[in-house]
Amino acid sequence: MMSRFTIPRDIFYGTGSMKELGKLTGYKRAFIVTDRVIPKLGFLFELNDILISAGMETKVYTGVESDPDITAVMEGAHLMQEFQPDLIVAIGGGSSIDAAKAMWIFYEHPAITFDEILKNGTPPLRKKAHLAAIPSTSGTGSEVTSFVVISDHANKMKYPIADYDLTPDIAVLDANVAMTMPKRLAAYTGMDALCHAIEAYVATNRNNFTNPLAIHAITVLLGYLPPAYDGDVEAKQEVHIAQCMAGMSFTNAGLGITHSLAHKIGGTFGTPHGLCNAILMPYVMRYNAKDHMAIRHYARISDRLSLEGQREMNMLNSLIRAVKDLAAYMELPSCFKDAGIPEEDFLANKAEVAHNALLDSCTPTNPRQPTEEDLLRIFECAYYGNPITF
Ligand SMILES: NC(=O)c1ccc[n+]([C@@H]2O[C@H](COP(=O)([O-])OP(=O)(O)OC[C@H]3O[C@@H](n4cnc5c(N)ncnc54)[C@H](O)[C@@H]3O)[C@@H](O)[C@H]2O)c1
Ligand SMILES: [Zn+2]
Structure with a gap:
């Protein structure tokens, strides 16, 4: 190849x-x-x-x-x-x-x-x-x-x-x-960068060049986003470099269905791109973990971050916890309902979002190939804050 x-x-x-x-x-x-x-x-x-x-x-x-x-x-x-x-x-x-x-x-x-x-x-x-x-x-x-x-x-x-x-x-x-980014913009864009690195690390086109860039970006972003959010100048400089490394990784490895859904949700409801990713990431990681290679790669990230856990499932849980804690630290909502999308708008548009997300150019590089029904169910869970069980 x-x-x-x-x-x-x-x-x-x-x-x-x-x-x-x-x-x-x-x-x-x-x-x-x-x-x-x-x-x-x-x-x-x-x-x-x-x-x-x-x-x-x-x-x-x-x-x-x-x-x-x-x-x-x-x-x-x-x-x-x-x-x-x-x-x-x-x-x-x-x-x-x-x-x-x-x-x-x-x-x-x-x-x-x-x-x-x-x-x-x-x-x-x-x-x-x-x-x-x-x-x-x-x-x-x-x-x-x-x-x-x-x-x-x-x-x-x-x-x-x-x-x-x-x-x-x-x-x-x-x-x-x-440096002049307001806090909320720093939170949205920082979570977008973290999502690029995590999606690239499990994407089907991941390779020897993209993996170290992704791992390094994830390590820096998880460590430095909280102080950067709090206004620390050095931390902001670190984040600025790390987001670029995440970009270098994903442009060559591809992304996944967090982005497929984020593109369509952003297009339909106007929700900022980084916020869409911040909300979707834990749900998509849980969905992708049913793929035996994806869970191994998530566990590898966890291992590199020295997060707790011996078995792959525990390591996955630790990584999802770290992503959720980071979003919570930066005061981001954990579901789209709390992000202010009215329920009637969600109900009226959810099927079309799922349909279009399936066709998005980020879908083929996701580690687990979804059906339209899968994407609809992920969006429903991420709207109400329900756990992914499929
Ligand atoms: N091309 C890619 O690889 C790629 C990857 C991810 C996202 N995107 C796209 O990028 C867009 C989002 O970009 P974004 O998140 O950088 O936000 P943005 O460019 O839409 O900017 C958001 C707001 O922040 C303001 N702003 C920008 N820099 C500022 C600063 N330093 N100080 C104060 N205000 C500032 C802007 O004027 C704007 O009002 C979306 O359309 C998304 O889909 C592209
Ligand atoms: Zn993005």
Whole structure:
């Protein structure tokens, strides 16, 4: 079997590393993609000055909304056509980075449609521009991944698209940019990162490169997320690096049905992505543990964390307990009912969520292949807070 491991060519890291972009040569026109919040935090102006100091002309697009919609993507791509950048720089959370990746496709291939991309995959990129990504949340790992999550708000759908060509060329891990995250955002995005690492460690495409990245990320995140949540600067820096390692792992190993369900629940009810994962993770781990390889891999994580337990089942229980305790420490709800999804909305949409989750591109790499009925039952348990028994 042939396999591939792809990450960005350059990763600049450490406090103040955004300045490294000032040393880039060979680029003339930089198009910056971000949302409305980042300019208020001051980083946009700093980035703009750095790119100008490297001899580039710049243009800024601040129209990205959370969970970027296809219409905003088309708007940004249109502005790129006018400006003709040879470098695209995304700064912001996963939404800004994903929006920039999607705009990049339409900039390089103006005639393509979203449906064609969903059906036939992403066409080759880099004829017109390269992509640099600077995450401002410690979370999605999008700065190193081949994934893009685009929403179609009109149809209440969220589509992950995966293609190695979408992996950015440059990632900048400047923890300064993520220091301003409010506590709740730090909790959501931190749990998203933990979920990436745990799902990657049990995914069907796990391999010798992705496993150590996942294990290290899990260890750091479980240890440092509580102090990072409490405002410890060093802990926040550790988390910022670990979420990137989780990204490197999952982009090459694949994810699982926590993400399949999270994409559809987020698309339908607007629940933040990281919160969806934080709630779903313990339920999905319990479901996956019926697969004899998955429970072995969960037990291995537990062993590496020196959690208590001799037998695989006890080790699994310890790991699930550690994930639940972490979520509780960061004051996150443990079921979707408590997260504020009204019961009538849940009842009206649950079948469609399960149906669409089965078709999600993260489902095939889950260690236990679910039926639509399984996904429906997992969602029901995660809505009411009932135990998984199947
Ligand atoms: N491409 C991937 O590999 C991948 C992986 C996981 C999730 N995602 C997607 O990423 C999106 C979620 O991204 P996210 O969780 O990073 O959130 P986000 O980008 O949607 O940002 C959430 C909010 O936080 C604000 N914000 C961002 N950084 C901040 C900072 N430093 N200080 C203060 N406020 C800040 C933003 O302006 C926004 O209002 C979802 O659409 C999800 O599906 C993508
Ligand atoms: Zn995620």
